[in-house]
Amino acid sequence: MEQTFLMVKPDGVQRSLIGEIVSRFERKGFQLVGAKLMVVTQELAEQHYGEHKERPFFGELVDFITSGPVFAMVWEGENVIAAARQMMGTTNPKDAAVATIRGDFAMTVGKNIIHGSDSLESAEREVALFFKDEELVASNKVINEWVY
Ligand code: RTP
């Protein structure tokens, strides 16, 4: 089953949105198979956002993601990578549709509440970067029978 890496960013944690965000993915039918509240180190932030290294906002991005606790998660389900991106809304919350996470809770691109892997390749890379195998549990097959 497909997996994705999602992370409530420091602004989402400080604004007490962890429960709201977890709830949206649970209600959709996806399964949480790993989660932890953690502080991202400078080194992990630079690895995670490596694709943006040459961008002018790279320094700010790393400073922001290391500025407070984040809630890192692995979610599982059919098409979860693309579905989670849809549920998150566009990168810039100004363009994000209502009923998406960024559309409902965020105002600016620098503080857009949540991160989600953008492809199968990024998902595999990011899950492995943030979680050890033993930190992930098997999905609940009984629930899946009622979802699929
Ligand atoms: P994320 O990686 O955080 O899930 O967001 P994303 O895929 O929607 O956007 P991405 O292009 O990967 O950019 C990563 C994060 O960098 C910040 N950003 N700032 N100032 C700017 O123009 C700018 N552009 C992007 C955003 O916080 C974005 O989530």
Ligand code: MG
């Ligand atoms: Mg991205």
